[in-house]
Amino acid sequence: MSDLQANKHDFSANVIGHFPGGVHPPERKQPASSQPIRKLKLPQELILPVRQHIGPSGKVLVKVGERVDKGQRLTEAGLSQGLPLHAPTSGTIAAIEERPTAHASGLPEQAIVIHPDGEDRWGNKHALPDYRDVEISRLLELVQEAGIAGLGGAGFPTAQKLAQQKPLKHLIINGVECEPYIAADDRLMQEHADDIIAGISILQYITRCDSVLLAIEDNKPEAIKAIAEAIGDNPQIQLKIVPTKYPSGGEKQLIELLTGHQVPSGKLPMDIGLLMQNVGTAYAVKRAIIHGEPLLERVVTLTGESLKQRGNVWALLGTPIQHLLDESDFTPEKKQRIIMGGPMMGFTLPITEVPVIKTTNCVLAPTEKELPSPRPELACIRCGACADACPATLQPQQLQWLAKAKDYESLEKHNLFDCIECGACAYVCPSEIPLVHYYRKAKAEVRNIAREKAKAEQARKRFEARQERLEREKEERLERHRKAAEERKKMQQEMQQEAQQKNSDEPGNKAEEGTEKPTGKSAAVAAAIARAKAKKAAQAAKESPEESNSAKGNES
Ligand code: SF4
Numbered sequence: 001m002s003d004l005q006a007n008k009h010d011f012s013a014n015v016i017g018h019f020p021g022g023v024h025p026p027e028r029k030q031p032a033s034s035q036p037i038r039k040l041k042l043p044q045e046l047i048l049p050v051r052q053h054i055g056p057s058g059k060v061l062v063k064v065g066e067r068v069d070k071g072q073r074l075t076e077a078g079l080s081q082g083l084p085l086h087a088p089t090s091g092t093i094a095a096i097e098e099r100p101t102a103h104a105s106g107l108p109e110q111a112i113v114i115h116p117d118g119e120d121r122w123g124n125k126h127a128l129p130d131y132r133d134v135e136i137s138r139l140l141e142l143v144q145e146a147g148i149a150g151l152g153g154a155g156f157p158t159a160q161k162l163a164q165q166k167p168l169k170h171l172i173i174n175g176v177e178c179e180p181y182i183a184a185d186d187r188l189m190q191e192h193a194d195d196i197i198a199g200i201s202i203l204q205y206i207t208r209c210d211s212v213l214l215a216i217e218d219n220k221p222e223a224i225k226a227i228a229e230a231i232g233d234n235p236q237i238q239l240k241i242v243p244t245k246y247p248s249g250g251e252k253q254l255i256e257l258l259t260g261h262q263v264p265s266g267k268l269p270m271d272i273g274l275l276m277q278n279v280g281t282a283y284a285v286k287r288a289i290i291h292g293e294p295l296l297e298r299v300v301t302l303t304g305e306s307l308k309q310r311g312n313v314w315a316l317l318g319t320p321i322q323h324l325l326d327e328s329d330f331t332p333e334k335k336q337r338i339i340m341g342g343p344m345m346g347f348t349l350p351i352t353e354v355p356v357i358k359t360t361n362c363v364l365a366p367t368e369k370e371l372p373s374p375r376p377e378l379a380c381i382r383c384g385a386c387a388d389a390c391p392a393t394l395q396p397q398q399l400q401w402l403a404k405a406k407d408y409e410s411l412e413k414h415n416l417f418d419c420i421e422c423g424a425c426a427y428v429c430p431s432e433i434p435l436v437h438y439y440r441k442a443k444a445e446v447r448n449i450a451r452e453k454a455k456a457e458q459a460r461k462r463f464e465a466r467q468e469r470l471e472r473e474k475e476e477r478l479e480r481h482r483k484a485a486e487e488r489k490k491m492q493q494e495m496q497q498e499a500q501q502k503n504s505d506e507p508g509n510k511a512e513e514g515t516e517k518p519t520g521k522s523a524a525v526a527a528a529i530a531r532a533k534a535k536k537a538a539q540a541a542k543e544s545p546e547e548s549n550s551a552k553g554n555e556s
């Protein structure tokens with residue numbers, strides 16, 4: 001179906017459809033979903049990686065030793081150049097240096113380190129309770145300036161997503177939170193339903209969209225109740241309860257569930273008139289516009305049986321994971337794994353000194369009994385279970401073979417980039433093949449190759465442009481020389497003509513009637529020959545005087 005055709009479709013807001021594949025892992029959202037969100041004591045230091053989102057990092061605005069207020073901007077970034085970062089509390093900039101970050105590799109990235117002073121002293125806030133009096137472009141700037149990235153996990157800058165919008169059929173708000181263990185959005189909806197609805201109204205105003213579909217999985221009855229009450233009789237927001245199945249919160253899967261339509265491969269929801277935001281993002285937008293507070297903290301689920309105190313916390317961005325564990329009565333096992341994210345899409349942290357960033361929704365510390373470590377990978381038995389589980393209708397085993405063979409061209413043809421890395425295939429694989437690991441590696445490699453190709457293409461274009469310029473300059477130079485030579489020739493001819501004219505005007509040089517009159521050129525040549533002959537004779541006389549004398553005698 002073409003995009004245009006898709007846009008013409010009248011999406012029924014009542015569809016609770018179906019998406020292919022999916023799995024039903026144990027939910028294990030208790031006790032996190034039933035405990036109020038806790039506030040934590042301040043850590044000794046906050047580590048803020050300069051880049052916490054998809055896109056480039058901003059320019060650092062602070063210096064080591066500088067005192068900063070809560071909410072003060074630490075980095076600067078324009079609408080198309082990433083996101084700014086703010087001080088989550090007041091304190092002193094202790095360092096600007098490379099620190100390990102929340103990534104499976106644990107590789108260091110540039111980070112701003114703050115030592116909190118305990119005063120939690122706010123800087124300037126620009127609250128805007130009457131946002132409808134303001135231009136939409138200004139609201140987009142404010143969302144951007146607040147440093148808000150999609151809090152559902154992708155981390156795409158929210159203002160950029162809102163700014164790119166085309167006319168919308170529906171604004172979809174994702175409160176599904178389908179991954180086992182994680183209950184951050186669930187608790188946020190239970191405790192801040194009114195704030196979320198206020199944030200949705202701002203998003204509606206910015207996107208000029210009358211129809212909102214707010215989706216929640218049916219395993220969150222308290223959140224459903226709170227959100228239903230907050231919506232009240234607002235006819236523009238429809239609450240949609242979706243059946244519990246993993247990964248129903250995936251962007252394309254939720255769209256299929258709610259509208260019955262698929263986002264075509266390689267396209268965005270926007271291409272079929274839809275835009276999706278997470279409930280946490282709606283909450284952050286409300287704090288940014290109505291209260292003038294940038295994104296400084298987020299709800300993080302702390303769970304797993306190695307933690308005695310499980311639940312959700314308000315974690316300041318930059319809080320070291322070790323601090324969260326220390327605050328949760330952590331009793332590690334011998335070979336304790338700490339997973340950032342859930343058991344399906346998360347990754348094991350190499351160290352716990354990495355910080356909470358904008359996309360951190362869960363820290364999972366399971367016991368070995370609760371969540372056994374992956375066993376060694378066995379050979380694929382071609383059972384096809386992975387393909388049945390794949391919500392993106394891919395062929396996971398084939399993708400894995402191609403990834404192992406580094407056949408990147410075929411991987412792209414087999415829609416590797418439609419893989420949402422949900423882990424459903426690996427979850428059902430009897431051979432315990434870490435399929436997602438292969439896809440992530442292959443995607444990184446494909447992106448790398450594309451980057452290198454783009455660089456080489458740029459270099460080629462630069463080289464060709466230089467060659468063209470040199471060639472052009474050479475042509476111009478030759479043309480200049482040709483013209484100069486012509487000029488010279490012309491001048492010589494004119495001078496010769498003048499001389500000839502002068503010669504013929506002298507009376508002694510007038511040619512006798514009937515004899516051929518020598519030209520100026522032949523006269524000059526004759527004179528030159530005569531001069532040369534005379535010179536030769538003089539030279540010969542000088543070199544052999546006897547010969548000359550005898551010649552004279554012979555002559556006498
Ligand atoms: S589930 Fe595992 S063993 Fe079965 S086909 Fe897929 S990769 Fe092979």
Ligand code: SF4
Pocket residue numbers: 386389390391392393394395396418419420421422423424425426435436439
């Ligand atoms: S990780 Fe990718 S290939 Fe595996 S089930 Fe999910 S979408 Fe399909």
